[in-house]
Amino acid sequence: MNVNKKLISLSLIFSLSASATSLKVVSEKYDGSELPEFQSIMETLKPYGAFAVKTTDPEPLKKDILVKDKEMSQGQRMVEEAKARNRAILAGMKEDDKKIMDQKATGDMDEMKNLREETKRVHEGWKKEILETRAQWKREQDVFLGRIKVYKQNTFVIPAPKEVIVEKKEIPAIPEVHIVNAGFTPPVRDQKDRPTCSAFAGIRVMEILLAQNKMERDLSEQYFYWASKPSCQSSPCTEKGSWIIYGLNYSRDQRMADIPTESNCTYKDEPLPQNETQLPMTSSCRQGVTKVEQYELVKTLSDVITKIKQDTPVILSAKLTPNFYLNKGLITLADENKGRDQMDGHSLGHAFIAMGVIELPEKLQASEGRYCLVVTNSWGKGWGAGGYSCITENWLLKNRSQNSFVAVTKIAVN
Numbered sequence: 001m002n003v004n005k006k007l008i009s010l011s012l013i014f015s016l017s018a019s020a021t022s023l024k025v026v027s028e029k030y031d032g033s034e035l036p037e038f039q040s041i042m043e044t045l046k047p048y049g050a051f052a053v054k055t056t057d058p059e060p061l062k063k064d065i066l067v068k069d070k071e072m073s074q075g076q077r078m079v080e081e082a083k084a085r086n087r088a089i090l091a092g093m094k095e096d097d098k099k100i101m102d103q104k105a106t107g108d109m110d111e112m113k114n115l116r117e118e119t120k121r122v123h124e125g126w127k128k129e130i131l132e133t134r135a136q137w138k139r140e141q142d143v144f145l146g147r148i149k150v151y152k153q154n155t156f157v158i159p160a161p162k163e164v165i166v167e168k169k170e171i172p173a174i175p176e177v178h179i180v181n182a183g184f185t186p187p188v189r190d191q192k193d194r195p196t197c198s199a200f201a202g203i204r205v206m207e208i209l210l211a212q213n214k215m216e217r218d219l220s221e222q223y224f225y226w227a228s229k230p231s232c233q234s235s236p237c238t239e240k241g242s243w244i245i246y247g248l249n250y251s252r253d254q255r256m257a258d259i260p261t262e263s264n265c266t267y268k269d270e271p272l273p274q275n276e277t278q279l280p281m282t283s284s285c286r287q288g289v290t291k292v293e294q295y296e297l298v299k300t301l302s303d304v305i306t307k308i309k310q311d312t313p314v315i316l317s318a319k320l321t322p323n324f325y326l327n328k329g330l331i332t333l334a335d336e337n338k339g340r341d342q343m344d345g346h347s348l349g350h351a352f353i354a355m356g357v358i359e360l361p362e363k364l365q366a367s368e369g370r371y372c373l374v375v376t377n378s379w380g381k382g383w384g385a386g387g388y389s390c391i392t393e394n395w396l397l398k399n400r401s402q403n404s405f406v407a408v409t410k411i412a413v414n
Helices: 001-019 034-048 074-090 095-145 147-154 197-212 221-227 244-252 302-308 322-326 362-368 393-399
Strands: 021-024 177-179 290-298 314-319 349-359 372-376 389-390 405-413
Touching: 034 349, 034 362, 074 290, 074 349, 095 221, 147 177, 197 221, 197 244, 197 290, 197 314, 197 349, 197 405, 221 244, 221 322, 244 290, 244 405, 290 322, 302 314, 302 349, 302 393, 314 393, 349 362, 349 389, 362 393, 389 393
Parallel strands: none
Antiparallel strands: 021 405, 177 349, 290 405, 314 349, 314 405, 349 372, 372 389
């Protein structure tokens, strides 16, 4: 009887494993340029002037379709091309035929006018949405500013193996902008009063990978924090914080999907200082739907850029400065002590996600380096620009943790 039960149990495990689907990083064009978060970051860079001049020149326009003193939009180009074709045809036509062509040209112009008006209406709609979104951020920022000390108290020494990291002098070619596919798709969340930044970062990179594969799941940070603390899984503990590697290893080593949804294992905002993992877990926290299959260590910032260009978000860790808390979408080395009078003492380590890279304007490059990394945090939409910011190369070089960063490259789902 016992043998039969074991065989049934093993059969169930294998059948569930066989039904799981592996998901990898998906690279495809992702345009977040119309999103308020992205536009706010770009606006913080605008006062510093233009981007560096590229070495490749755009293909010159034909003389007939040049627009004086500025580059043409697609609509202008279409109009000018139509005019050029009409001029060539009209030169060899009779008067009656010319009148017909004039009428057609007028129809083309009316069509272009309608297109311009429709474009204007769309842009006005975007503008309204952006203004409404920023008003919401302002309300959330007021809440965030009242909670800064709580977030600061929940920084900690990152429990990752320390390494000697030698940054590469040469870095990959930097595009003016590259955002990881689906980088903005999962909603910005808030860890509230607990030191769970690594768990939030780990869950979000998996949710980005799911979104790249056209799947939407809200996964459980409550569970992943527990999985990331091996010494606190069976009995309560008091040590604050975790590191992503331990949770990834735990999930990868499970036979079946172990990470449940948020609805089955809900995150608890309030801390239990004598019971960090908030034991015992509910039975529904064992209803896994996702598991880690593969991750990579990413040692240098140059390697981080390579991963981002491959549409793979990277979990970073760093020691925080005052301007990390009080930024509006750009974190620079020059302003690292801005807001110190509002802080008491030094912050420790914190984890967040790099999900984009932007080439810095020339005016900034001498003091801040060649690029900034677009990052997303776990302190709600009141932080930065709706929960996002861009951190310059030189700030990262000074304040990054001396341990490998992490990129999740493959997961499995039921």
